[in-house]
Amino acid sequence: MKRKVRIPKRGTNVTPEIIHICDDCKHSKWVEAYSNLDWQGKPICLTCPFEKWHIIRGRKACDKWEPKKKEVQP
Numbered sequence: 001m002k003r004k005v006r007i008p009k010r011g012t013n014v015t016p017e018i019i020h021i022c023d024d025c026k027h028s029k030w031v032e033a034y035s036n037l038d039w040q041g042k043p044i045c046l047t048c049p050f051e052k053w054h055i056i057r058g059r060k061a062c063d064k065w066e067p068k069k070k071e072v073q074p
Contacts, residue, residue, distance in 0.1 A: 019060060020060070020061040020065045021057075021058055021059060021060060021061055022046055022048065022055050022057070022058075022059045022060075022061050022062075022065075023046065023057050023058065024061075024065075024067060024068055025048070025061055025064075025065045025066060025067075025068065026066045026067065026068045026069065027048050027049055027050065027064065027066065028046040028047065028048050028055070029046065029047050029048075030043040030045075030046060031043055031044075031045040031046065031047060031054060036054075043057070044056065044057060045057070050062065050064050
């Protein structure tokens with residue numbers, strides 16, 4: 001059976017949830033090994049002190065997510 005799509009009632013405002021990803025967390029570090037690069041040379045995997053295994057980029061962040069510090073451009 002097809003799942004029913006829930007549509008908000010008329011006159012109500014729907015606020016979209018902000019979805020954070022592990023790429024933007026201050027705890028994550030990119031894995032720069034050659035075997036973990038895509039065809040454009042960008043890293044695919046991240047490491048996190050709260051995870052046992054590597055994380056694929058774009059994964060939804062956990063509850064320990066904290067924003068990275070903004071880099072200052074010279």
